[in-house]
Amino acid sequence: MIEHNMASNEEDSPTVSNIKRAILNNLYNRYTSEYNNLLECTALDPRFRALPHLEKDQRNDVLHRLKEKAVLMLQNQDEGKEGASGHPLAAEQPLDQTDRAGAELKQPPSKKTALEDLLGGTFDEPVAQHISPIDAEMIKYRAETSISLNSCPLKWWKENARLYPLLSSIAKAYLSTPATSVPSERVFSSAGDIVNVQRSQLLPENVDMLIFLKKNM
Structure with missing residues (x-):
């Protein structure tokens, strides 16, 4: 968007063209290394979630990086919970009486009938496709309607954190970054x-x- 607005045109005087060129060069030097991070911040802003200024492949790359970071965050949280509550002997605890009785009474699987054996491979019900929690959040988030430019993105995430537990955690980390030094x-x-x-x-x-x-x- 900035590149489009700062592009020189025939109506610009030489001074204006030089100013635009200087602004673009300054921005390139400042934000080259943080460019991907800025795109991810933009995707997590509910005002600009659609990323209309990017090509389709670029949008998919940004969303893929966010998904990977959300999965990594979830794994770290799970490892932290296991480290805090797990015990080396927890998996070796003996079964209680109820569990023993259930294990003893467990029946072997029933044999297939002739009809199931003959037509089961053709007429079995298809297995439902599993969708991971982060995929479900990404699909739902992309289907949301963008909020107005005057709205507060932090307030939106606070109100919708329950619907997006993984994405909201990443949004807090990204959108809390100061916009200026x-x-x-x-x-x-x-x-x-x-x-x-x-x-x-x-x-x-x-x-x-x-x-x-x-x-x-």
Whole structure:
């Protein structure tokens, strides 16, 4: 979108064309390494979820990367739960009486009838295709209607987190990223004002407290 808006046209003066070219070059240098990350952030924004500015193959690539990260996050959560609640001897616990009785009373599988043996391969009911939780969320999310540009994406995810437990976790990680580095740069400027030649012997913990007080007064 920015490339389209910043493209030079016949009505532009040489000065305007040079400005547009400088803006594009500056953006290329800043966002080349973060380009994929920005596309994933855009896909997780319910205002721009359709990604209309991308080609179909590009959209599929972005959604595929999000799916892989959601699966990885789910695996890490499962491993964390097993590590927190699992016990080395948990799988070796003896069966209780109910389980023993159920195991003893378990009947062998019934034999196939002649009709099943003859026509079973042709007329058996097809096995239902299994859809993973993340695939179900992706399909449902892509079918959603995009919210208005004036709406808050964070509020939308908060209200719909129950419907998208996996995607909402990724959205929190992506959409919480600050959109600008200005606040952090201001902290460094404040630190430079506090730690000067006259106050070069300040202890690090005192510098931290002074910066905290200045930024929160």
